[in-house]
Amino acid sequence: MSTWTETTLTTWGRSRFARSSTTAPADEAGLREAIRESHARGVITYGGGRCYGDASLDDGGQTILTSALNRIVSFDAETGNIVCESGVDFASLLSRVLRDGYCFPVSAATASVTVGGAFANDIHSKNHHRVGSFGDHTLWIDLMLASGELVRASRTENADIFHASLGGVGLTGTVMRVCFRLMPVPSNSADAQYRPMANVDEMIDTIDGSRESHEFLFGWVDAMATGKDLGRGSLELANLAPDDVGVAPEPATKRIRFEPPSAALHPAILRRITDRRFRKMPAAGWGARVNLRPFLFPIDNIVGFNRIYGKRGFYSIHTGFPRETQRAGIVAVMEAITAARAGSFAAVMKPMRGPGEGLLSFPMEGMAYAIDLPRRTGVEALHKEIERITLDHDGRLYIAKDALMTAETFAAMFPRLDEFREVLARIDPDGRFQSDMGRRLGLHP
Ligand SMILES: Cc1cc2nc3c(=O)[nH]c(=O)nc-3n(C[C@H](O)[C@H](O)[C@H](O)COP(=O)(O)OP(=O)(O)OC[C@H]3O[C@@H](n4cnc5c(N)ncnc54)[C@H](O)[C@@H]3O)c2cc1C
Numbered sequence: 001m002s003t004w005t006e007t008t009l010t011t012w013g014r015s016r017f018a019r020s021s022t023t024a025p026a027d028e029a030g031l032r033e034a035i036r037e038s039h040a041r042g043v044i045t046y047g048g049g050r051c052y053g054d055a056s057l058d059d060g061g062q063t064i065l066t067s068a069l070n071r072i073v074s075f076d077a078e079t080g081n082i083v084c085e086s087g088v089d090f091a092s093l094l095s096r097v098l099r100d101g102y103c104f105p106v107s108a109a110t111a112s113v114t115v116g117g118a119f120a121n122d123i124h125s126k127n128h129h130r131v132g133s134f135g136d137h138t139l140w141i142d143l144m145l146a147s148g149e150l151v152r153a154s155r156t157e158n159a160d161i162f163h164a165s166l167g168g169v170g171l172t173g174t175v176m177r178v179c180f181r182l183m184p185v186p187s188n189s190a191d192a193q194y195r196p197m198a199n200v201d202e203m204i205d206t207i208d209g210s211r212e213s214h215e216f217l218f219g220w221v222d223a224m225a226t227g228k229d230l231g232r233g234s235l236e237l238a239n240l241a242p243d244d245v246g247v248a249p250e251p252a253t254k255r256i257r258f259e260p261p262s263a264a265l266h267p268a269i270l271r272r273i274t275d276r277r278f279r280k281m282p283a284a285g286w287g288a289r290v291n292l293r294p295f296l297f298p299i300d301n302i303v304g305f306n307r308i309y310g311k312r313g314f315y316s317i318h319t320g321f322p323r324e325t326q327r328a329g330i331v332a333v334m335e336a337i338t339a340a341r342a343g344s345f346a347a348v349m350k351p352m353r354g355p356g357e358g359l360l361s362f363p364m365e366g367m368a369y370a371i372d373l374p375r376r377t378g379v380e381a382l383h384k385e386i387e388r389i390t391l392d393h394d395g396r397l398y399i400a401k402d403a404l405m406t407a408e409t410f411a412a413m414f415p416r417l418d419e420f421r422e423v424l425a426r427i428d429p430d431g432r433f434q435s436d437m438g439r440r441l442g443l444h445p
Helices: 026-034 092-097 115-120 160-167 200-207 267-279 292-296 323-339 377-390 409-411 417-427 436-440
Strands: 004-009 017-024 044-048 062-065 072-076 082-086 138-144 150-154 174-181 187-196 216-221 233-240 286-291 314-322 349-350 366-374
Touching: 026 062, 026 174, 026 216, 044 323, 062 377, 082 092, 092 115, 115 174, 115 323, 138 160, 160 417, 187 216, 187 292, 200 216, 200 233, 200 323, 200 349, 286 292, 314 323, 314 377, 323 377, 366 377, 377 409, 377 417
Parallel strands: 017 062, 044 062
Antiparallel strands: 004 017, 072 082, 082 174, 138 150, 138 174, 187 233, 187 286, 216 233, 216 349, 314 366, 349 366
């Protein structure tokens, strides 16, 4: 018998909570037992809890924590192929792989994400235009199904299960192990330039014009700017450095010690802060050789960053648009946000190349625009408006960040949903794997 503990779980946005029985199996037998003991409300897997909404929550149900599935099974320093249990996070992997001259081809902006969570959302980074998403570097997974059977899934073996599980938000089963390919790096550093961008047009044009010349492209957007300044910000353009000579010292870690009251997030105050940030940038930009750790995981330098929006938490809207409509779509989203006097410190733009292989993968050839929005009156209505704008421009929303999308919108944005449901119907006919997100978005057959 597994040991189950009643726990309240939340995720990064702190807008969604679940009361759930949790257990943390440490091996294959323990995982099988936990899945078999799940009851009618179902079970879901919880990795680092770094999704923003309800993807890893099952209120009233049971939750498998992967915190004890945390071993590196093998690492081949010749090929760069690594096999990890799914609860291994990127933070614990980083120093191990850098020592042998490798890094992750794809990671999130925080190293607290687990390998299982990276696969289950098919995550993408600021180098997506060059390397694609996490699934593109995954060779196989070992997945425990609702029946308790452990199957190997890859492009050649159980390929339908592989493609349903990649970005499948934990509904096909619990990933026990992941084998993926690391990226060789010449040093532990990147050469980065930071250039001020006057508006959204300059930002989009410079990103698109730099796809060939730069491995990493990442725009910070001043989401409070309007009119001719709409979409201004700074663009980070970077390549891996040949060596570590002259690397800048790692920035000091900051800590958010208290949750500001909602009055502190008043649009006028936010606007003053983002305006000051933009005006402080040198007009000619600047460059630096930076250490890969803070470069890849900038959010981790601010401990407790998710408390910055106050006790009520926040939502994130992460849109993606195809090349043809990216400019019009992003401008319409920015205008809707400024008209609603919403906005925040964190708004970013990244280029994307073609689609991920997962049936529910987010990326497409084009551009992603993402923004955190404090949870205030009116933000749900704004989200509805952005769903409509995104659909009208043939875009989609990223469910790793989602807490609000409707099932109808989801079905319209993800054309392979029926294929996903067919796989679920076959491998989990009783719907043993369940989540609040799965029910909200109607992901089950
Ligand atoms: C600060 C911050 C920055 C981020 N930046 C990026 C970014 O740049 N790019 C990007 O793509 N995403 C980004 N994300 C989102 C994040 O990468 C994803 O939400 C990721 O899935 C979180 O992984 P996790 O281990 O925390 O999993 P959780 O949040 O616990 O779970 C996420 C989903 O994965 C499933 N899951 C987790 N482990 C397993 C497993 N072993 N087997 C089966 N299913 C599993 C869960 O059921 C759930 O559906 C960011 C998140 C944060 C908080």
